[in-house]
Amino acid sequence: MRVEADRRHITLPRLGMIRTCESTRKLARHLERGTGRILSATVRCEGGRWFVAFTCEIDRIERTPTRPDAVVGVDLGVGNLAVLSTGRVIDNPTHHRTALRRLRRLNKQLARRTGPRAPDGGRQESSRRWRQTKVALGRAHARVANRRRDGLHKLTTRLAGTYGTIVVENLNVSGMPANRRLARTVADTGMGEVRRQLTYKTGWSGGRLVVADRWYPSSKTCSGCGVVKAKLPLSERTYECTGCGLVLDRDLNAARNLAALVADVAQSRGETINARRGAVGPGIRAGHAPMKREPRQRGTPPRQRGGSLTLTDKH
Ligand SMILES: [Zn+2]
Numbered sequence: 036m037r038v039e040a041d042r043r044h045i046t047l048p049r050l051g052m053i054r055t056c057e058s059t060r061k062l063a064r065h066l067e068r069g070t071g072r073i074l075s076a077t078v079r080c081e082g083g084r085w086f087v088a089f090t091c092e093i094d095r096i097e098r099t100p101t102r103p104d105a106v107v108g109v110d111l112g113v114g115n116l117a118v119l120s121t122g123r124v125i126d127n128p129t130h131h132r133t134a135l136r137r138l139r140r141l142n143k144q145l146a147r148r149t150g151p152r153a154p155d156g157g158r159q160e161s162s163r164r165w166r167q168t169k170v171a172l173g174r175a176h177a178r179v180a181n182r183r184r185d186g187l188h189k190l191t192t193r194l195a196g197t198y199g200t201i202v203v204e205n206l207n208v209s210g211m212p213a214n215r216r217l218a219r220t221v222a223d224t225g226m227g228e229v230r231r232q233l234t235y236k237t238g239w240s241g242g243r244l245v246v247a248d249r250w251y252p253s254s255k256t257c258s259g260c261g262v263v264k265a266k267l268p269l270s271e272r273t274y275e276c277t278g279c280g281l282v283l284d285r286d287l288n289a290a291r292n293l294a295a296l297v298a299d300v301a302q303s304r305g306e307t308i309n310a311r312r313g314a315v316g317p318g319i320r321a322g323h324a325p326m327k328r329e330p331r332q333r334g335t336p337p338r339q340r341g342g343s344l345t346l347t348d349k350h
Pocket residue numbers: 257258259260261262276277278279280281
C-alpha cells in the first residue's frame with residue numbers, strides 16, 4: 036500500500052495504481068516525515084462514485100485554540116447552517132435549496148413510474164425508467180449529503196481551532212420550519228454530526244465541548260434579562276422580549292443563551308471539568324449536562340451503508 040509522490044495516485048494491494056480525484060498531499064506529507072502509518076484502506080462505492088478511506092496512525096502536533104479563554108454558543112438551523120453567539124452567521128452550502136428541490140422532484144417522478152411493487156401489493160418487474168430515476172435520486176442524495184458534510188466539517192474545524200469552549204444544544208428543536216420533513220431530517224442529522232465532529236476535534240485542539248441539557252429552553256429564554264417565554268412559535272424568526280424590550284434574531288438569541296451557560300457555571304461554582312470534558316457537580320442548574328461518552332473512537336468515520344472492501348498489506 037503506497038501513496039505516490041505525485042500526490043495524485045495511490046497503489047493498493049490487488050487493485051494496483053489508481054488515480055485519485057482529491058490530492059493526497061496531507062497524508063503523503065505525514066508518511067514522508069514518518070509521522071504517519073497506513074494500517075488499512077477501505078474502498079466503497081457511493082452514489083456512483085468510488086471512495087477510498089485510509090485508516091492511519093498519526094502523530095499529532097499539540098495544538099491550542101487561538102482564543103483559549105473564549106466561549107462560543109452555536110445554534111444550528113435550517114435556513115442557515117449555524118448562528119454563533121458572536122453574531123456570525125454561517126450560510127448553508129451554495130445551491131442547498133436547489134438541491135432539495137431536485138430531490139423532491141425526483142421522488143415524485145419515482146412514484147409515478149413502475150416500481151418493483153405492484154398496486155395490489157405483489158411484486159412486479161420495475162421499469163427501465165424507474166431504475167433510471169432511482170439512480171438519479173441516489174446521486175442527488177449523495178450530493179446533498181456531501182455538501183452538507185463539507186460545510187459542517189469546515190464549521191467544526193474552525194470552531195475547534197478558535198474557541199477554547201464551545202456550547203451546543205443537545206437536540207435541535209429550534210429554528211426548524213414546521214411541516215418540512217426533509218429539512219427536519221437534514222437538520223437533525225447535522226446536529227448529531229456536529230457533536231460527533233466537535234467531540235474529536237476539541238480533543239485534538241485541547242478545547243472543550245459543552246452540550247446543553249436537552250430541555251434547556253435556549254430559544255425561549257431572553258438573552259438580555261433571562262425571562263423565559265411560555266410559547267414561541269417556530270414562525271417567529273425574531274425574539275421580542277416583553278420584559279426588557281430586547282429585539283434580536285431568534286437563532287442569535289439562542290446562541291447567546293448557550294454561550295452564557297458556561298459563564299454561569301464558571302461564576303457560581305468555580306469550574307470543574309471531568310474527563311468527559313463536561314462541567315460536573317451535583318448543584319449545577321438544569322442545562323449543564325456533561326457530554327455523553329462517544330462509543331466510537333476519535334476520528335473514525337460514521338458507519339457506511341452499502342458494500343465496502345477493506346484492504347491491508349500482508350506482513
Ligand atoms: Zn428580556
